[in-house]
Amino acid sequence: VDELHRLRVTFSKGEPIKYLAHLDLHRTWERTFRRAGLPVAHSKGYTPRPRFQMAAALPVGITGEAELLDVWLTEPLPPDAALGRLRASVPAGLRVLAAAEVPLNLPALQSQLRAAEYHAEIETAESPEAIQVRMDGLLDAVSLPRQRRHKGRWQTVDLRPRIHALSLAAQPVPGKVVLHMRLQASPEGAGRPDEVLDALGLMVSPHRVRRTRLVFVFDK
Amino acid sequence: VIVPQALLDRILPHVQKPARYTGGEWNSIVRDWDAYDVRVALVFPDVYEIGMSNLGLTILYDILNHQPGVLAERVFAPWVDMEGAMRAAGMPLFSLETRHALTDFDLIGLSLPYEQLFTNVLNLLDLAGLPVRAAERDEQHPSVVAGGAAAFNPEPMADFIDAFVLGEGEEVVLELVAALRATRGQGRDDRLRALAQIRGVYVPSLYAVRHRDDGTVAEVVPLVPEAPPRVVKRVVATLPPPVTRPIVPFLETVHNRAPIEIQRGCGRGCRFCHAGMVYRPVRERPVDEVVAAVEELVANTGFEEVALLSLSSSDHAGVERLVRELVARLGHTHLSISLPSLRIESVSVELMEQLQATGRRGGFTFAPEAATERLRAVINKPIPDGELLAVAEEVFRRGWKTIKLYFMIGQPTQTLDDVAAIVDLARRVRQMGRQTVGRRTQVNVGVSTFVPKPHTPFQWVPLADLGEIRAQIALLKERLRGPGLKLNWNDPQETLLEAVLARGDRRLGAVIHRAWELGARFDAWSEQFRFDVWRQAFGERGIHPDYYARRERPADETLPWDHLDPGVSNAFLWRDYQASLQGETRPACREQCTACGIVRVFREERASVADGAWVCPPV
Numbered sequence: 001v002d003e004l005h006r007l008r009v010t011f012s013k014g015e016p017i018k019y020l021a022h023l024d025l026h027r028t029w030e031r032t033f034r035r036a037g038l039p040v041a042h043s044k045g046y047t048p049r050p051r052f053q054m055a056a057a058l059p060v061g062i063t064g065e066a067e068l069l070d071v072w073l074t075e076p077l078p079p080d081a082a083l084g085r086l087r088a089s090v091p092a093g094l095r096v097l098a099a100a101e102v103p104l105n106l107p108a109l110q111s112q113l114r115a116a117e118y119h120a121e122i123e124t125a126e127s128p129e130a131i132q133v134r135m136d137g138l139l140d141a142v143s144l145p146r147q148r149r150h151k152g153r154w155q156t157v158d159l160r161p162r163i164h165a166l167s168l169a170a171q172p173v174p175g176k177v178v179l180h181m182r183l184q185a186s187p188e189g190a191g192r193p194d195e196v197l198d199a200l201g202l203m204v205s206p207h208r209v210r211r212t213r214l215v216f217v218f219d220k
Numbered sequence: 221v222i223v224p225q226a227l228l229d230r231i232l233p234h235v236q237k238p239a240r241y242t243g244g245e246w247n248s249i250v251r252d253w254d255a256y257d258v259r260v261a262l263v264f265p266d267v268y269e270i271g272m273s274n275l276g277l278t279i280l281y282d283i284l285n286h287q288p289g290v291l292a293e294r295v296f297a298p299w300v301d302m303e304g305a306m307r308a309a310g311m312p313l314f315s316l317e318t319r320h321a322l323t324d325f326d327l328i329g330l331s332l333p334y335e336q337l338f339t340n341v342l343n344l345l346d347l348a349g350l351p352v353r354a355a356e357r358d359e360q361h362p363s364v365v366a367g368g369a370a371a372f373n374p375e376p377m378a379d380f381i382d383a384f385v386l387g388e389g390e391e392v393v394l395e396l397v398a399a400l401r402a403t404r405g406q407g408r409d410d411r412l413r414a415l416a417q418i419r420g421v422y423v424p425s426l427y428a429v430r431h432r433d434d435g436t437v438a439e440v441v442p443l444v445p446e447a448p449p450r451v452v453k454r455v456v457a458t459l460p461p462p463v464t465r466p467i468v469p470f471l472e473t474v475h476n477r478a479p480i481e482i483q484r485g486c487g488r489g490c491r492f493c494h495a496g497m498v499y500r501p502v503r504e505r506p507v508d509e510v511v512a513a514v515e516e517l518v519a520n521t522g523f524e525e526v527a528l529l530s531l532s533s534s535d536h537a538g539v540e541r542l543v544r545e546l547v548a549r550l551g552h553t554h555l556s557i558s559l560p561s562l563r564i565e566s567v568s569v570e571l572m573e574q575l576q577a578t579g580r581r582g583g584f585t586f587a588p589e590a591a592t593e594r595l596r597a598v599i600n601k602p603i604p605d606g607e608l609l610a611v612a613e614e615v616f617r618r619g620w621k622t623i624k625l626y627f628m629i630g631q632p633t634q635t636l637d638d639v640a641a642i643v644d645l646a647r648r649v650r651q652m653g654r655q656t657v658g659r660r661t662q663v664n665v666g667v668s669t670f671v672p673k674p675h676t677p678f679q680w681v682p683l684a685d686l687g688e689i690r691a692q693i694a695l696l697k698e699r700l701r702g703p704g705l706k707l708n709w710n711d712p713q714e715t716l717l718e719a720v721l722a723r724g725d726r727r728l729g730a731v732i733h734r735a736w737e738l739g740a741r742f743d744a745w746s747e748q749f750r751f752d753v754w755r756q757a758f759g760e761r762g763i764h765p766d767y768y769a770r771r772e773r774p775a776d777e778t779l780p781w782d783h784l785d786p787g788v789s790n791a792f793l794w795r796d797y798q799a800s801l802q803g804e805t806r807p808a809c810r811e812q813c814t815a816c817g818i819v820r821v822f823r824e825e826r827a828s829v830a831d832g833a834w835v836c837p838p839v
Contacts, residue, residue: 020470042554
């Protein structure tokens with residue numbers, strides 16, 4: 001077996017494609033790699049699939065500003081060359097920000113992820129103070145049990161330990177508030193921004209959420 | 221009117237699969253709206269995932285967007301949740317490319333591939349804010365033109381559509397654009413008369429239908445000199461170059477792959493088959509053109525699968541060389557190549573084996589359609605039982621574990637014995653698999669109900685009785701079980717609606733309108749189909765569905781679509797129907813010309829191309 005090469009790609013998922021589900025984005029990357037002519041390695045077995053992994057699924061409707069994926073190549077390719085080819089092959093809304101070769105023996109990105117930071121802009125007539133009171137209540141709670149539907153079954157998930165930080169930005173425009181969230185995102189489980197907004201009673205208000213950063217073990 | 225993104229952002233988080241409504245796919249074409257003078261909305265009246273699998277839409281989108289001054293954008297039917305949200309928000313139906321309201325376009329080009337989409341068409345016109353009835357629209361409104369397989373009998377939709385295109389759209393669509401330019405600023409009547417003068421275009425409001433006392437059609441007569449007494453379909457003499465930059469959908473569509481048409485038309489002459497009659501003549505795309513196009517397609521789209529499309533792939537004279545070349549050139553690239561619509565013959569198994577080297581090994585699908593040699597002669601799909609079993613054995617021997625067999629029930633002259641034979645045949649095939657491969661072999665049987673279609677040799681025959689169909693399905697359900705056997709069937713009530721609409725006349729417009737008012741839409745979706753609504757609509761309009769679906773039509777009856785000419789003559793169809801009742805088969809076009817009428821009607825087109833370009837004999 002020839003030596004493989006592992007390329008780590010930083011990308012953003014923008015407004016035009018924020019409604020793509022994770023699987024759709026996965027398929028989009030497969031086709032982007034093929035259009036770009038990257039020498040992507042394939043899995044063995046009955047149905048060979050291109051070998052690449054995204055660090056974390058992005059919930060539908062949320063943009064991501066610094067997402068990561070690893071892709072395995074069968075031939076060495078200078079990261080700048082890969083970057084150029086990918087940029088010419090991504091659909092509108094997907095931007096390739098950086099590419100770097102990383103050692104093959106690094107653990108999978110998913111296993112290294114710890115948290116994700118979100119920026120939520122909410123249209124509301126409520127005062128920031130009123131929202132702050134509810135946020136304090138959320139942060140003071142010992143547990144925040146919530147129902148999640150997983151593979152057709154309802155299960156209870158405690159949201160509280162999954163909220164690492166929650167704060168209100170200075171109000172930029174009247175009628176809007178901006179929330180910063182740092183939520184757990186690790187193999188043990190993830191906090192979801194929509195659940196936090198729901199717990200704050202803000203889901204019904206028009207809102208726009210961006211994932212601004214993924215926090216990995218190696219970031220510390 | 222452009223639907224604002226902010227408004228859409230309030231709705232989309234609350235609907236299923238929001239990416240159905242956002243466009244932006246690779247190879248989608250977004251033009252500067254103001255820089256184009258003819259704007260066409262290409263509308264497919266079903267959801268995105270189905271519409272995006274339609275080759276006709278892909279072709280017309282490509283042609284129109286590369287025509288000077290013309291832009292084309294896509295519109296699909298919003299699913300029921302999105303429709304509810306749009307109506308609640310007062311949001312009009314909009315295009316995916318620039319989110320313009322449908323009313324901003326000059327031409328609405330509707331695809332009508334099957335009858336169960338009729339109510340969706342009304343719903344889409346209504347969602348666009350257009351009067352649903354053509355007579356209530358004026359020159360301020362876009363022209364509404366429909367084409368596709370169901371347009372060969374468009375009479376049930378005559379109240380709602382300005383003009384129908386019969387046959388292939390590649391050339392006529394440009395003539396439509398020219399006619400719209402030429403009549404800009406003129407009244408609606410002038411525009412319709414201009415459209416009626418285009419060959420292959422049928423403007424129903426320019427014809428009067430007179431009925432006899434018994435309700436049958438007496439005659440269909442043009443009301444103006446511009447309307448020809450007979451409208452002959454359009455064909456392209458040479459297949460235009462294939463589209464090599466099709467849109468790459470983000471969503472998982474029904475056929476999520478790069479399509480390339482390797483052959484158009486089918487000369488097998490299966491008597492039940494609408495496509496086989498209305499898409500004649502048979503024209504092959506040269507092997508080298510296909511090979512070059514496949515390479516371009518893969519480079520331009522990144523699709524992991526290419527489908528070589530035709531109505532009967534193994535009939536293409538160069539198919540073996542085609543497959544050999546594709547595998548040689550692309551076999552190492554993890555590209556899978558699919559070849560649907562294979563005939564039951566050993567060459568099919570060899571072709572599939574070569575293609576499997578490139579990708580996954582799924583099931584093997586055959587459509588014998590009938591389980592006895594007698595009935596297969598009646599429908600003109602002759603193949604001896606022995607050959608069928610030999611091919612099945614070959615399939616198993618080469619390593620496939622699953623064979624899918626498709627059958628129809630309710631075909632003319634079919635008896636319960638023919639249905640019981642489906643069970644026997646499936647069991648024999650499964651037994652073959654057990655002996656050849658072992659226990660893990662599977663035979664999946666798909667059963668659909670035969671629907672008589674216009675312009676086919678069976679256009680005169682009644683749809684089978686509902687009770688009989690139910691008894692046949694019950695028999696299959698009872699007997700076709702056991703290890704390695706699986707049965708799928710479809711709802712006979714959906715079949716009844718299809719049968720009524722397929723051979724209906726203009727009086728059905730009132731029923732379609734009423735059914736839509738009562739909430740009928742997505743009639744092709746079992747979970748949305750509401751037969752009670754249709755029953756009520758038929759009742760209120762005083763029309764009995766059996767009159768259209770279950771009446772044996774005599775030879776001398778004027779059929780509602782007799783003024784619409786697909787090139788295959790009624791005389792041929794009647795002769796072929798009579799032959800079928802005698803159990804006589806007819807050779808495929810390739811073996812011997814059966815004088816169906818195509819060459820007579822399209823003599824000029826035939827003469828314009830090389831002898832080998834069509835399967836029809838040279839003139």
